[in-house]
Amino acid sequence: xxxxxxxxxxxxxxxxxxxxxxxxxxxxxxxxxxxxxxxxxxxxxxxxxxxxxxxxxxxxxxxxxxxxxxxxxxxxxxxxxxxxxxxxxxxxxxxxxxxxxxxxxxxxxxxxxxxxxxxxxxxxxxxxxxxxxxxxxxxxxxxxxxxxxxxxxxxxxxxxxxxxxxxxxxxxxxxxxxxxxxxxxxxxxxxxxxxxxxxxxxxxxxxxxxxxxxxxxxxxxxxxxxxxxxxxxxxxxxxxxxxxxxxxxxxxxxxxxxxxxxxxxxxxxxxxxxxxxxxxxxxxxxxxxxxxxxxxxxxxxxxxxxxxxxxxxxxxxxxxxxxxxxxxxxxxxxxxxxxxxxxxxxxxxxxxxxxxxxxxxxxxxxxxxxxxxxxxxxxxxxxxxxxxxxxxxxxxxxxxxxxxxxxxxxxxxxxxxxxxxxxx
Numbered sequence: 266x267x268x269x270x271x272x273x274x275x276x277x278x279x280x281x282x283x284x285x286x287x288x289x290x291x292x293x294x295x296x297x298x299x300x301x302x303x304x305x306x307x308x309x310x311x312x313x314x315x316x317x318x319x320x321x322x323x324x325x326x327x328x329x330x331x332x333x334x335x336x337x338x339x340x341x342x343x344x345x346x347x348x349x350x351x352x353x354x355x356x357x358x359x360x361x362x363x364x365x366x367x368x369x370x371x372x373x374x375x376x377x378x379x380x381x382x383x384x385x386x387x388x389x390x391x392x393x394x395x396x397x398x399x400x401x402x403x404x405x406x407x408x409x410x411x412x413x414x415x416x417x418x419x420x421x422x423x424x425x426x427x428x429x430x431x432x433x434x435x436x437x438x439x440x441x442x443x444x445x446x447x448x449x450x451x452x453x454x455x456x457x458x459x460x461x462x463x464x465x466x467x468x469x470x471x472x473x474x475x476x477x478x479x480x481x482x483x484x485x486x487x488x489x490x491x492x493x494x495x496x497x498x499x500x501x502x503x504x505x506x507x508x509x510x511x512x513x514x515x516x517x518x519x520x521x522x523x524x525x526x527x528x529x530x531x532x533x534x535x536x537x538x539x540x541x542x543x544x545x546x547x548x549x550x551x552x553x554x555x556x557x558x559x560x561x562x563x564x565x566x567x568x569x570x571x572x573x574x575x576x577x578x579x580x581x582x583x584x585x586x587x588x589x590x591x592x593x594x595x596x597x598x599x600x601x602x603x604x605x606x607x608x609x610x611x612x613x614x615x616x617x618x619x620x621x622x623x624x625x626x627x628x629x630x631x632x633x634x635x636x637x638x639x640x641x642x643x644x645x646x647x648x649x650x651x652x653x654x655x656x657x658x659x660x661x662x663x664x665x666x667x668x669x670x671x672x673x674x675x676x677x678x679x680x681x682x683x684x685x686x687x688x689x
Contacts, residue, residue, distance in 0.1 A: 267316060268335035273659075274305050276589045278470075279331045281305050281568060282463060283336060288314075290322040290364055300337065303330070304463065308588050311314075371399055456621065464555045475614040483612045484667040485654040486675055493681040494649055500685060506573040510651070511548060511602055514625055515572050516684045517677035518598065519544040519564035525670050527661060528621045529597045538620070538661060547596030552583045558616075559588060560596040568687045603627060610652045618637040620661050624672075 271281065282304040286296050294314040301312045314320075318339030330336050371388055381387070391399050434526060454460065461469070475481075493513050500508040522529050522544035530538035543565040546559040559579040561572055582588045599622040601613040606627045613622035627651040635646040653674060655667045 266341075267318065267339045268318075269300060269312070269314075269337035269339060270332050271312070271330050271332055271336055272334040274303070274310055275594050278305050278332075280331045283324050283326055283328050283330050284309060285326055286322060287311075288320050290320065292320050294318065294320050294339070305467070305590060308357045308590055308593065309586070310590060359410065371396075391572045397493045462555075468556065471616070472614055474617050478617055479615045479658050480660060481615045482659045482667075483656040483678065484655055484664060484671060485610060485652050486668075486671045488651050488653050488675045488678050489633070490651050490678055491648045496630065496681045496685065499571070504570045504573065506570055507577060508569065508573055510625060510628070510678075511600065512573045512576060513678060513681055513684050514600060514623070514653075514674070515546050515548065515561055515564055516567075516569050516578070517674050518546055518600065519561075519567065519572075519625065520677070520684075521670065521673055522565050524673070525666070527666070528657070528670055529618060529675060530661075531597060531618060532620065532658070532661065541597045545595050545597045547593075547599040548579070549599070549601045550580060550583050552580065556586055557583045557593065558596065558599060559583070559592045560594065562595060569685055599623070599627060608670050610654065612654060613656045615656050615658055619658075621655060621657045622668075624652075624656070626654075639679060 274281065284302040284304045286301050287299045288301070294300065295317050296314055298314045298394055300314050300320065303310050303312055306458040316339060321338045322336070323338065324330055324334075344628050381391075391403070394403055394461050396403060413655045415492060429688065490510060493510060497508040497510070497513065522541065526540055527538065529541040529544055531541065533539045542562045545560050545562050546564045547560045550557045550559065557579075559582075561567070561575050564572060566577075579588065579592065582592065596616070597619060599613065599616055599619060601611065601622060601624045603611040603626050605626060608627050609629060610626055611624040613624045615622045630647055631650045633648050633650075635644040653671060655671050657667050
């Protein structure tokens with residue numbers, strides 16, 4: 266008998282939610298079959314069987330489980346029953362009355378089954394999909410044909426796997442999790458209580474840990490981004506991908522990893538950090554389904570176009586609930602975006618395991634002194650400016666280091682042409 270153990274999916278969560286058993290208790294599974302869906306603080310991950318066997322559940326749906334915990338067991342495969350001997354007197358005309366072939370057995374998730382019931386869709390229709398595992402989005406696809414334009418693929422993320430478009434969103438999962446807790450026995454809650462979604466409670470854990478463990482300070486500079494915005498407008502059609510301040514800033518940050526290696530390092534103990542080989546820049550994205558921080562890996566060696574396409578693919582994946590833990594882990598610096606036009610300043614938290622986090626506020630129109638003319642007269646001009654902040658773990662970084670880093674970023678954004686050049 267082999268235990269099915271929950272792997273360590275990310276470093277921020279001490280426990281996950283066993284969202285759903287895909288394989289039923291007592292089912293015979295093969296290597297690679299999806300056993301269960303597990304929710305982390307940001308995504309829903311599939312747990313697959315590593316060997317063949319008969320599955321026995323040890324943890325119920327809706328329960329929390331910790332990394333390393335056994336949630337099921339796999340016993341040896343069920344014995345194969347010998348085929349019954351053919352009836353010697355079987356009538357040759359019995360064939361017309363035999364039931365038609367049912368086709369391969371389908372594994373239908375509970376949400377998919379509920380949607381099937383709502384829409385009146387039978388399993389015969391599902392077989393046309395050519396899938397063994399049927400999820401809710403597969404059922405929905407039968408009533409909502411796929412768009413004709415090609416969807417962005419995960420090739421843009423430099424990975425060979427395909428994004429699970431339409432995977433259970435964090436919001437959906439959170440609502441279900443909250444509903445379970447609200448109706449659970451012994452909850453002790455009243456009708457006036459507001460139960461936060463599971464995802465928000467996970468965020469709360471990370472934020473509380475950050476404030477508990479990271480003594481952070483923050484420095485802010487003002488940056489003239491008029492030329493950067495103009496460059497973005499020019500490059501967007503030329504490169505056929507969206508170029509804005511986030512893309513330019515990620516490129517600028519990545520270019521400074523070698524010069525400011527301490528800011529990209531990982532704390533490993535008192536007075537000691539581990540140097541990073543490259544910049545892995547996490548970028549916040551809020552698409553109305555919770556806050557995500559996917560990571561642009563190896564951003565140091567990427568062109569502006571590659572960075573832009575990676576971010577765009579992440580946005581699409583976030584909208585469709587298709588981000589994976591591998592997309593969200595491994596960052597060594599974080600850029601928090603505050604795009605609302607009324608936001609002029611934001612102080613980010615420093616994620617545990619990192620030393621710095623940047624904040625980019627929305628551009629503001631401002632009247633600034635203009636260079637004087639040849640006759641010595643002075644004037645004024647309307648320019649776009651932003652506040653660029655850096656929160657940093659004060660145990661490792663001093664204010665002077667922060668200011669020099671921010672000034673380097675300011676210089677890169679105020680003279681942005683070099684950011685459009687491909688890396689050597």
